[in-house]
Amino acid sequence: MSDDTNDKIEELRALINAPKATVNSSDLRAARFFNAPQCYSGDIIQGGPPVGLGGVEFFKDPYPSVSLPQYDSSTLTEREQALIQAKIDNFFEYAKLPGAVVHGNVTCEDVQTAKDWQYRGGLEEQEYNFGVNDADPDFEGLRMFEGTIAYLGKHFAAIVLTPDIAARFLSFLSVIYSSVFDNNLGRFTVEIMDPILVTFPHRKCNSVEELDFYPDFCPSHPEYEKRIKQWPKAPYDNDFRSDDLIAWLMTASQTPVFNYLQPYTEHMRKFPMTNDKFKRVPGFESDNLDQAMAEGRLFILDFKDFHEETVAPRNWDNYGARLHAGIALFAIPTHSNTLKTVAIQPTQNPVGNSFWDGLGWTLTNIFGYGGNQHPQSKIITPADNYWAWQMAKNAITTMTSMASVIDHLSTHVYLGPIPVAYFRNIPDYHPLRPLLDTHLMALVTNNHTGIFTEVGAQIIGDDDPYGNPYNGLLTGAIQKLSGFSSATFVNATVRRKNHYSFFEQGTPFDRMDDPSLAQIDDYPQHDDDKMMPIIREWVDGYLRLYYHSDNDVIEDTELQAFLYETTHDGKVRGFPDNADSIDRLVDIISSIIYWMSVNHGFSSFASFMKLGALGFYRDHPIEPTHGYSERDWLNVCPPMNVGAGLFFFSRIFTDLPEDWHRSLGKYPKGQFKHDPNVYPLLDVFQSQLQSLDDDIRAKNADRRWSYDLRMPSTITVSPWN
Template identity: 80%
Template sequence: MSDDKIAELRALINAPSPESDSSTSNLTRSARFFNKQCYDGTDFVQGGPEVGLGGNEKWLAPYPMVSLPQYDSVTLSERQQALEQAKIDNFFEYAKLPGAVIHGNVTTTDVQDANEWRYRGGLEEAEYNFGVNDADPDFAGVRLFEGTIAYLEKNFLTIVLSPDIAAKFINLLTVIYSSLADNRPGRITFEIMDPILLTFPSRKCNNVDELDFYPDFCTTHPQYEQRINQWPKASYDNDFRSDDVVGWLMTAAPTPVFNYLKPYTQHQRNFPVTNKHFKRVAGFESDDLDQAMAEDRLFILDFKDFHDETVAPRNWDNSGARLHAGIALFAIPSNGGTLKTIAIQPTQTPIGHSFWDNYNWFFLNIFGYGNQKSPASRIITPADNYWAWQMAKNCITTMTSMAAVVDHLSTHVYLGPIPVAYFRNIPNHHPLRPLLDTHLMALVTNNHTGIFEEVGVQVIGEADPYGNPYNGLLTGAIQRLSGFSSTTFLNATVRRKNHYHFFEHSTPFDRMEDPAFSQLDDYPQHDDNRLMPIIHEWVDGYLRLYYHSDQDVRDDNEVQAFLYETTHEGRVRGFPDNADSIEELVDIVARIVYWMSVNHGFTSLASFMKLGALGFYRGHPIEPTHPYSERDWLNVCPPMNVGAGLFFFSRIFTDLPEDWHRSLGKYPKGQFKHDYNVYPLLDVFQSQLQDLDDEIRAKNSERRWSYDLRMPSTITVSPWN
């Protein structure tokens, strides 16, 4: 766009030139037009195309009359032929992603049939839908682009006043539209993000409002009730400055497998927190650090496992983002209560008090960390400079957010071999298929999309769809939006994947058996997790429709082969290689359901740019006593374009389009049409889930901030996101 065109644009909206006084009447008039406080869906482009998460159901033929292989005298030849072909089509691949096992043929029919929500029979079948119709043709899911338009509308004036931004915006507006997803859930590629990075200003945000990328809808919006529910803000949105939020994030974790918080039982040389630090915190003036430790009232968050990754080479286009492997101390007051944030050390290396330490600290504050492998930092407390403390909190919360993203993708990678062994050994004739197909939905294709599917590459028809694992939808986005390179991120993911154990991490933690955690008034991550008994009862009832004795389990060569291959070929840590009884098989299958749903949850912390950005934009240490200002805090937050890109991109992986959409307990219509004996059991399962969901909602109404990660209505039934 020429300068004349930019001038024409300014004239059209009565915007002043960049050189004019910002207090002019023209600025006021244009602000009334474009700098609105909420979005009514009428300006610009009517909210964007109706595409996004959600998607359509597709039809498949009903399952055959299922049976155990040893009792199949009618279709045994057919199922054997199907298994022979399945072993050709589905195979374990060990070389494409170093350190992990993946599916070697994402184009196979088994994978593609499991890619989307598939109903069998008619849509009038007996599966209850919790009031949400997953096949509703009018339901388009979350309009990912709508938030972009709303943000542009709210901040249009500040964006258009920059000539280069105005030119980019006009030139790229149509590109953004033409590059959207092709109406397939999970098929959104970088084009939806890169135009945002290029269009929005790369400057730091000028105020907190500019860091708020959630669309605010006017009540006059034509679909207000639906739209407002699909962009839920964090429950602590208005309280994000509160020190208690950081402690809350430890007990209301962003992922179910988040287990970085531990009791603080002995002092650490690399974290020299003292009684002086402790007593400076409000509420602990009369307390004692060692006494609190002896009474099991102290907890530590230590990201030491991420140290090598936080000091690894970063990507060249990350706009200065860093991540630090910080350490934080928390405490319960002597009279009980919630977890309080006591002290934060932004890195793993403390600064000493000798002459040379002070000398080093002086030059660190001048020249910054550079590429130091052991960046030093001081301990910061709430009693220090207010803005230094706010920056220290962001240092911890950004690492918390990245750890959650690593957790989320690492569970994908950890679980990835299970469907490979499943498709290879369990044919459509087996009772496990109607039960588990929905829980395995989209795992293989989403793993492939997140890790391997490069920009603009079509999966179907490719001779070798496995491209560069460092430029997939998620791994490539990390390269652009965080303080990690995609290589560092993928290495962290594979490392974390090796941490999981099939039984240990699908056994709910009873915090009341721990002398430290039992003192917390509320620990939603664990207190709300009452799903395993419900899942177990459902699976037990279902499997006993077909297995009548332990010998039936032992004689089922298909299920035994599935278990064996998952362990020995898929290398899923902790997975059993056989089952000798109905109880053992029920336990294994219930844990598969648990892993694919409950352990797959993910909150929207990564979308919360005031705290959860995946980068900390400061290359210098934080001095506890320096008189920082809010401007200094804003400078550690992401630039506007990166914040917008990360926010809108992260929506793919967090919130469901609405409660009970493809949530735990949901099955496509006709899933059990082959055997109506299943429906009474399914009714009990869904009723128990609904009751638990109602209980958690009631509990949340009494909490300072609500927590939805353990609510059945917001848990996806499978890793389809």
């Protein structure tokens, strides 16, 4: 190691008060920031300022005694005046985001009040907290950048070789400490992205370990248990090479609305899978492709709907990342019920058999895909070159990851008009407010931050807070960290939003009704989804406290206006524009809660850089029989700085600070203190959710990999994160 390198090491170590270097490079790698005795000396060593998803809440006056408008004889004038002002403050905006409806006045009091957890009473109130205090002033939440510091320590020797590393890291710390204290989480997160990209080396990772961005903490740290549980590794972290994992990810999806896996019922010209290829796959040597298809044992994952987006122009600063609209085939072996991954074609276009097709394939292997609008690829199976197969799996999982991110934001955009109509038409005096306020919390402000809040933009003040929708917190980050341009990502999100229908995607289906899907032994996405009956029982009991007949529903002018505007002005596809019975109203309100909580789930797969990166870093096709190496596989994974940026950025979207923190079933203290009759119903609701959560935990204990996206304790009560 050169003197120059040693100078850099000592310079950086002095700068951040790191442990002293001792003997060799292996010692340097082991001398982490969390080694005793220095492992908890100072804020930086502990992970920096406690900024993240914390326990802040604000007090608001209790709700008035709620009633239906037709029975309000004492506060009708105030009620009507409140609605007049609400319609001035809240309005639908059609031009800010092409193809979608957003709230036109994010600075109004209704929206700003609804962005925070609001308690309306003291500790004596009866809302149960599942053992987690959502307003604990000592609860600091997820420290968003403590993992960045831990990763730097874990790979110190490798990273320190980067030129000017000390200056870069000093700049990084400067951004942390100077930007964080304005309490604007969105702006801070945008501003932290560039320092991460600049601080870490822009080079491909040299090992699987360098792709592991999860922080390690020394067990002697006094806050070890508190900190480590907020950085949970994926249950399949040690099994990411397993072919079974790819199939399992299709049944244990990253978002609840992810339903791309379908029975394979007829051969596809664009996916020329043959019986010979099929029989070469381990476990299927004695099987037959046509017989397996006839018996409903074949399943297809086809990202055809994303083809135009994967070949759209990409941004110049995504460092060569691509996304491929791939196709994958899965099968159940005879005398088995376990889904297996059998074949992957990374793109939508196969290679033909003509001379010119062969010549084109040769040229593509030499020069790459470039701007080819119909990139060709070959079918790859586990029987082909080992590293070719690993690369093919990454090609399909990166598209799976991006599709999940699009799914998640598209539900935000799809649901966005509901609170606009709600605030315009449902006053504090209406019984729907105590029930739905918490489930609508932060949807408008989070949509605005993710789509419109540019770096340095003011959320309040005289300036127009609606910035460029292609440079928001999420949309702008995608531009830097994925294989899509920001415009492509936004267009894909709006397109996917138009796919949803309120009841169709808001009502669980029984996969056992499909003979093909019923053959799969365990399908967690559907098998664990038992929440709708529990939600519906809670909603039914609550609404019948105030609606005593179907006529009460029909004559509720505020309710009917809310439904009508959501459909006709908000353009929420499939949303009913009226309700004529208590049962119909129960269906609607239950589906709203289901959409805002259960259908809002999002796993941490996008953080899993070994498989889930949002870009495939290879411009050339994969040749099934070529002698690739692990180095070739590492080259399709993201560079260190991009992987770090994507990992740490994605944490704010994918994890609750801990189980039962503002989860489904939680309401702030005093939410229902205006009506004691609610509490017996709430107790049943929460007890049923706790029981379901316990059942899923027991089931997960017997699974190869646990699945938490359908656990009430890990489902947010609203799109607040």
